[in-house]
Amino acid sequence: SRSTAKLTDSITGVFTKRKLDDAALEELEETLIAADLGVKASGRVVEGFRRTRFGREATDAEIKGALADEIAAILGPVAKPLVIDRALKPHVVLVVGVNGTGKTTTIAKLAEQYRADGMKVIMCAGDTFRAAAVEQLQVWGSRTGAEVVAPAKDGADAAGLAFDALSRARDVGADVLLVDTAGRLHNKTALMEELRKIVRVMKRQDAAVPHSVLLVLDATTGQNAVSQLRVFSEMVEVSGLVVTKLDGSAKGGVVVALAEEFGTPIHAVGVGETAADLRPFEARHFARALVGLE
Amino acid sequence: MFEALGNRLQGVFDRLRGRGALSEDDVNDALREVRIALLEADVALPVVKDITAKVRERAVGQEVIRSIQPGQQVVKIVHDALVEALGGNDEGPRGLDLNAPAPVPILMVGLQGSGKTTTSGKIALRLRGKERKKVLLASLDVHRPAAQLQLEQLAKRAEVASLPIVAGQTPLQIAERAMDQARRELFDVVVLDTAGRLAIDEALMAEVAAVKAAVKPHETLLVVDAMTGQDAVNTARAFNEKVGVSGIVMTRVDGDARGGAALSMRAVTGAPIKLLGAGEKLDALEEFHPDRIAGRILGMGDIVSLVERA
Ligand SMILES: Nc1nc2c(ncn2[C@@H]2O[C@H](COP(=O)(O)OP(=O)(O)OP(=O)(O)O)[C@@H](O)[C@H]2O)c(=O)[nH]1
Ligand SMILES: Nc1nc2c(ncn2[C@@H]2O[C@H](COP(=O)(O)OP(=O)(O)OP(=O)(O)O)[C@@H](O)[C@H]2O)c(=O)[nH]1
Ligand SMILES: [Mg+2]
Ligand SMILES: [Mg+2]
Numbered sequence: 001s002r003s004t005a006k007l008t009d010s011i012t013g014v015f016t017k018r019k020l021d022d023a024a025l026e027e028l029e030e031t032l033i034a035a036d037l038g039v040k041a042s043g044r045v046v047e048g049f050r051r052t053r054f055g056r057e058a059t060d061a062e063i064k065g066a067l068a069d070e071i072a073a074i075l076g077p078v079a080k081p082l083v084i085d086r087a088l089k090p091h092v093v094l095v096v097g098v099n100g101t102g103k104t105t106t107i108a109k110l111a112e113q114y115r116a117d118g119m120k121v122i123m124c125a126g127d128t129f130r131a132a133a134v135e136q137l138q139v140w141g142s143r144t145g146a147e148v149v150a151p152a153k154d155g156a157d158a159a160g161l162a163f164d165a166l167s168r169a170r171d172v173g174a175d176v177l178l179v180d181t182a183g184r185l186h187n188k189t190a191l192m193e194e195l196r197k198i199v200r201v202m203k204r205q206d207a208a209v210p211h212s213v214l215l216v217l218d219a220t221t222g223q224n225a226v227s228q229l230r231v232f233s234e235m236v237e238v239s240g241l242v243v244t245k246l247d248g249s250a251k252g253g254v255v256v257a258l259a260e261e262f263g264t265p266i267h268a269v270g271v272g273e274t275a276a277d278l279r280p281f282e283a284r285h286f287a288r289a290l291v292g293l294e
Numbered sequence: 295m296f297e298a299l300g301n302r303l304q305g306v307f308d309r310l311r312g313r314g315a316l317s318e319d320d321v322n323d324a325l326r327e328v329r330i331a332l333l334e335a336d337v338a339l340p341v342v343k344d345i346t347a348k349v350r351e352r353a354v355g356q357e358v359i360r361s362i363q364p365g366q367q368v369v370k371i372v373h374d375a376l377v378e379a380l381g382g383n384d385e386g387p388r389g390l391d392l393n394a395p396a397p398v399p400i401l402m403v404g405l406q407g408s409g410k411t412t413t414s415g416k417i418a419l420r421l422r423g424k425e426r427k428k429v430l431l432a433s434l435d436v437h438r439p440a441a442q443l444q445l446e447q448l449a450k451r452a453e454v455a456s457l458p459i460v461a462g463q464t465p466l467q468i469a470e471r472a473m474d475q476a477r478r479e480l481f482d483v484v485v486l487d488t489a490g491r492l493a494i495d496e497a498l499m500a501e502v503a504a505v506k507a508a509v510k511p512h513e514t515l516l517v518v519d520a521m522t523g524q525d526a527v528n529t530a531r532a533f534n535e536k537v538g539v540s541g542i543v544m545t546r547v548d549g550d551a552r553g554g555a556a557l558s559m560r561a562v563t564g565a566p567i568k569l570l571g572a573g574e575k576l577d578a579l580e581e582f583h584p585d586r587i588a589g590r591i592l593g594m595g596d597i598v599s600l601v602e603r604a
Contacts, residue, residue, distance in 0.1 A: 030339055036523040039333050099546065099574065100407030100519070130574070131415075131451070132444035139439035183574075185549040220405060222336035222523025224551035245406060248492040249532075250525035273406070273437070 020053050020063070028067065035253035035290050038223050041260060045070055068287040074256055075283035080265040082212060082240055084114065090122065090169040090177040092202070092209040096195060096232055097216035099183030102244035102270055104133065106216050107178045108140035112275035119175035121146040124165035126158045126198065127182040137180055144275055146178075158182065158194065159201035166205050179210070186231035195236055212239045214267070219245045219252035229258055243281070244270035251290050299372065299592045302327040303365030316368075321353045324368045335552030335591040338527040341379070341561045348375045373588050379557055380584035381566050389581065390417070390541070390568060392483060394512040397430070397476035399484045401509065403502055403537055404517035405529060406490030409545035409571050411441065413517050414487040415448030416571065416579040422454050427482040432457035432472035434465035434505065437489035445487050452576055455481070465489070469505045486511065493532030503537050513540045515568065520546045522555035530562040539563050545571030548578065552591050 018024060025046050032042035048070055058066075084091045093110070095103045104127070111121045123146050127133035134150050141148035149165035162179050169177040181198065184191035202209050215238040217225050232238050243252050246269045255266060266281040288294045303324055316324075325346050332342045352371050392398050400417065402410040414431055421427040431449045433456075435441035442459045449456035457472045469486055476484045486509065491498035506514060516539045518526065533539055542559050547570045556567055567587075570580040 033333060034339050034524050036525070039330050098521070098549065100409060102407065130444075131411075131447035132440040135440040135443050136438070143439075185546065187550040188548070218407065218519075218521075220519070220523060220525050220529075221521045222551070222555070223334055224336070224521040224549065227550055245492075248405070248525070249494050249528045250523065254523065 018057070020049075020056055020058060025050055025054070028063070031291065032253065035251040036222050037253040037290075038226075038257045041253075041257040044260070045074075045256070064288075064291045064293050068284070068291045068293055071256055071287035071290060072284045074259050075266070075287060078259045078263060078266050079281050079283040080240070080267065081280055082110075082214070082267040084119065084176055085211065086119065086175050088208075088211060090166075090174040091211050092166065092169075092177045092179065092206075093212045093214060094179045094181065094199065094210040094236070095214045095216060096181050096236060096238070097183060098185050098218075098228055101183065101216045101218040101221075102242075103127075103183065103216045104136055104140070104180050105273065106214070106242050106244060106268075106270055106278070107137070107180050108144055108275050109270065109278035110176075110178055111140070111144045111146040113278060114176050115145055120173065121176045121178065122165060122169045122172070122174045123148045124162055124177065124179040125150040126162055126165075126180045128154070128156045128158050128161065129182040133180075133182065140275070147172075147174075159198045162198050163201050163205060166202055166209065170205075186228050186235075192231070192235045199236055213237055214240055214242055215264075216242050216244060217252075217255070219243050219269075220248065220250040221254065223254060223257075225254040226257060226261065229262055229264060233262065233264070238264060240265040240267045242266075242268045242270065242278075246289075247271040247277070252286075253290055255286075256290075299328065299331040299369055299594060302331060303368055316353055316356045318354050321350055321368075324353070324365070325350055328368070328372055331592060332554060335554035335593070336521075336523050336526070336558075337554035337591065338524050338558035338561075340527065341558050344561070345372070345375050345379060345557075369592065369594065373585075373592060373594075376557065376588035376591060377584045380560055380587055382584060390421075390513055392421075392425075392427070392512065397473065397481045397484045398513075399473065399486060399509045399511040400513045400515065401486045401488065401502075401506055401511035402515050402517060403488055403533060403539075404490060405492065405519075406438075408490065408517045408519050409543075410490065410517045411435070411445050411448065411487050412574065412576075413515075413543050413545060413569075413571055413579070414445060414485045415452050415576050417569075418449065418454045418485055419452035419576045420579055421483055422452060428480065429454040430457060430472060430476050430479075430481045430484045431455070431487065432468060432484060433459075433487045434468045435487060435489035436463070436465060436468075441487075441489065448576065465501060466505055466508060469509050473509060493529045493536075499532070499536045506537055511540075513568075514538055515541050515543050516559070516563070516565070517543045517545060517571075518555060518559055520544050520549060520553040520555065521551040522558075524558075526555035526558040527562050530559040534563040534565070539565045541565050541568035543567075543569045543571060544582075547580070548572045552593060553587055554591050556587050557591065
């Protein structure tokens, strides 16, 4: 991609057969900033680098490899797959996030994966607000073969629908219930309260649900992701992240800052628009892509 | 987490109170804070460099106005540089340009999920209402599940016509059918919504470029999310080079993102920011004011007016 090329150029230009001096470290820091790590996280990573490698001679590949290792060490502890507990029948996964990040598509991808693993999956079309959101999930239902619980009419109560979907999933012995929700900005109090209501109403049936709350983050998002994760976590106890649109030129570097500040597990990444385009989050791979190595 | 630039600079200048002119060292200290503030607001790095260079030029040697803090004075210089970079305050009309023979085509482009379809509905509502235009909405999105249905439902809400959905057509065929119908039925404006696409997706970028070549839209609007980070420059450059952009719409300004992407996009394309999306409802479409976005990027309140009064 374009940004990878630029990044490689800048590192090559600065580091080939060159000492890691202040100027070189500054370039390195800028590389990380341009990948959305943010000023603070970029500064910390480069400081670590300064302590261990300052003044040494190194080649382009060595530098990039070492930088990726430094970042992978931060991301390693949060790289955890989402494990479905088949004894729960159903394991309830609530999917939340700001508008347009890829919640509905991610639900389709998860459904596809779980069905391939032989699980019975039900999806709840809990976005009763946006135009054709229900129909969008219904198309994914027919493509993935997962049953969709949909509202009878437009503008139905999302919490009531989630409650019904949970009853249904329990009745038929589903392994997983994936609950879609309308996109909402975290600074909108009324909408965040509605999200809490979905959780509250489902809990009337089983206090242990939802077992997982996934926040879907768009890789093109910059520093606002920090505020998204903070508020969604406060409101609905986010248990893990999915980072979408990593097939584009955006690197999603803000998750390094998120890992340092919150330590929230990152389960998976979205790399396309089809149901097959979900991959496990892999710290080393992600870090190497971040510095332009793959 | 984010600190308004004014507060940041306060510390830098506290020791300086009572002196005459801003020295190069004072300015360097201040510029470090300016750089951080802009980067935290998601202004792209190359654009940050341009702006700090401009600010340095203007700030060194400035007389400190006695009645205000030097920090505020630098904020004012930064603010003015941002307003300028965003197109200035007296640039004339910034809304959509519909000055062409009817039916006037408007093409909506952008990354996945940026808000193209919703903005198409908002534009339709505005043109039908305020400007009494006869508007046709047409979805060229044969990609995303239920995308055409989404636009059809929005057209109903906006009380405008939408192009009948015909399965199996290519985006180019749909665009041509939309223009045919608009000519036949004397529509004033045709809004062509397209599927979201990645700037690095050569095939899909070529597809929308072909639509553009066939339809020759009077406006090609790049729809971008106010939460976009550093990649804004890559997106803007690619869409501008491969498709050509006549204006930018920034959505989700109802969020709490600082919106530095506006600066990046404007700097890379030179295209004006024409409209802001400020909500999910169809009436949540606003005019763009450079000074408001500049203030938002800097996270500040009324410091500017304070300086103006001093
Ligand atoms: N390239 C790419 N596009 C994606 C990915 N995930 C989702 N998308 C696209 O992003 C757009 C938005 O996806 P949705 O799943 O509708 O997003 P959402 O979060 O449900 O949106 P709202 O419900 O409106 O808030 C669609 O065009 C998807 O095809 C991904 O990993 N890569
Ligand atoms: N809060 C807020 N949400 C918005 C705004 N504009 C659009 N949205 C929401 O963002 C989400 C995505 O909007 P769409 O219009 O479907 O985006 P799109 O660019 O057409 O998406 P694709 O066709 O999948 O590429 C929806 O949930 C919209 O309601 C806005 O200005 N503010
Ligand atoms: Mg959705
Ligand atoms: Mg759309």
